[in-house]
Amino acid sequence: MDQTAARPGRRRRPAAPTVQDVAVEAGVSPMTVSRVLSGAAHVRPELRARVEAAVAKLDYHRNENARSLRPGHRSGLVGVTITNIANPYYAELQRGLEEVAARHGRRILVGNSNEDPALERQLVADFLGRRVEGLVVVPSGGPDADHLQPAALGGVPLVLASRAVPGVDVDTVLVDDVRGAREATATLLAEGHRRVAFLGHRLSAFTGQRRLEGFRLAHAQAGVPVVDELVRVGQQDAASAQQALTALLELDDPPTAVFSANNRNTVGAIRAIAARAATGGPPVRLFGFDSFELADLSPVALSVVDHDARELGARAAGLLFERLEGTVPRAPARLVELPVVLREHLRDR
Amino acid sequence: MDQTAARPGRRRRPAAPTVQDVAVEAGVSPMTVSRVLSGAAHVRPELRARVEAAVAKLDYHRNENARSLRPGHRSGLVGVTITNIANPYYAELQRGLEEVAARHGRRILVGNSNEDPALERQLVADFLGRRVEGLVVVPSGGPDADHLQPAALGGVPLVLASRAVPGVDVDTVLVDDVRGAREATATLLAEGHRRVAFLGHRLSAFTGQRRLEGFRLAHAQAGVPVVDELVRVGQQDAASAQQALTALLELDDPPTAVFSANNRNTVGAIRAIAARAATGGPPVRLFGFDSFELADLSPVALSVVDHDARELGARAAGLLFERLEGTVPRAPARLVELPVVLREHLRDR
């Protein structure tokens, strides 16, 4: 009915109502309000109704920050740092994470580390300041990782997702990179290819190393030597990958097949191969790690090592909540490696 | 050096250190600690050093929740609800938003509304409880939107992103849907097409309506009647879009061109057209709203109405911070419509 009842002490923003305000409005004590809000037992129905009416009228929302101050209370927050949310892969990961967190009644605080360890450190510090109950980090992989050490986290559990960090002994969820790369490469070798190129991102990236390892392993097991001049790492985006492969295809003795270690490199490879095919070059066989939408419509024959980013996020959250809910009190750090699936997109044109 | 100095009252988690703890460790009063932490002026260098050492030793992090309790202080949080973060479009949007928020020293709390108005309402309520300073919402578009009304938000500014909500008069950032759809359709009509199909999502989606409006407008301006039997709405995913277009292409008098109103429908359309082409059908011209990676490698000739999701997120955040920082104190609600770019991927095969 009435307009703004001028509460003293307000500046610009009307200042959110407090239990006090609700109590006055309902003509009860703050405690009664609190009890009603906590789904209280033992409150006279009439009072309860009055309180609920007051809450609705004032658009009251319990101050969670104040609440989390009380001993024993939790913030309901999980801190998440991602290296680049614009990468659809990590977007899926976040979704898996958020879903599980929501199911456990938690909210996620998200920050982009942008592959920058300093930023990551800052994000983690900020999250700790906000008293997150746990952390999920896609590590940016700098050399200096003491901000991820359990000691620095004051007992707040951490789960690493997608990449491990050497020397940081915490729960970690990975894709089975080595196996995926090995099987993909083995497939190419079994098809008879003897000059197989490798396209990957910089080796400081954990997954880059593991996938190259799988590549080498497959060669060793097949008794085929790795052609070192065909191994190109350091392409962080599709454009440089395209450039790198284009150069390789112009060699006197070019590769007949390519294993690309990630999404970005696969996209660049497709472009390079499509361009080469347009000029009448011989076909080049491509096998890429990571899938992507429309992979099945690729203009060049393609197989992929597919895996489920959403599942990865969900599992990371799962490990975290096992810690938080005491299901796994102080078990040693666990390592989960998610399976991969080899998929063909050969287009029988 | 020493192990855990057993502080009384701890349960399981060691309980994060407080200013008190730091003060004791440094042999000063809590106030001095507080001053040092606030980049204090007027603290004797020696004390400052002692405090800093204690902070490092204890891995102390200021409790932001307690801090935000003090009058005048802000939470440093912005609440964000997105309808589906796994959609790369919204992932980009989040990135733009997060970037700008970080630049303003704010963190984002992200929730997935999953296109569910009830979930959205719950998220907003939770965010308000955490005393976010502002909200950015990609509205899920249910009928009942009073939880987005300024009155319900208690003065917390809200910016709508990507979609508007009828009756909710707040800052809004949109893509120029009508113009994009109109120009795309006009292009098709100018090329001589007279039977142009429309594929879109359900019309309760705000953008769906606007894009259909543009489609109709172009027809009206060209003096070409819309062929109602070729207008198909309600496809929420690529599979149903493919199915819908396949059916249209089997008509006695099939469309010669298709305008698809979004990403998902375009992907489905590509599949349907590619399949049709494989059976020797006549070529079908395709124009889609939204771009996507590898659009240029589409196996069927394609043009797209491109626009920048990241920019959209950044602009939404920009509007929000203008409110928060008082640059635009209480200006009336503003509407920003971001431009689109028409792009051809015709592949001169």
Added chain:
DNA sequence: CTGTTAGCGCCTTCAG
């Protein structure tokens, strides 16, 4: 330059 007091919003503990 440093310390003491008090209170932000909430809820556990204890009285009534």
Added chain:
DNA sequence: CTGAAGGCGCTAACAG
């Protein structure tokens, strides 16, 4: 069944 007191961690305002 309801209310009063006290304290969670922090920092303005006011001594000293």
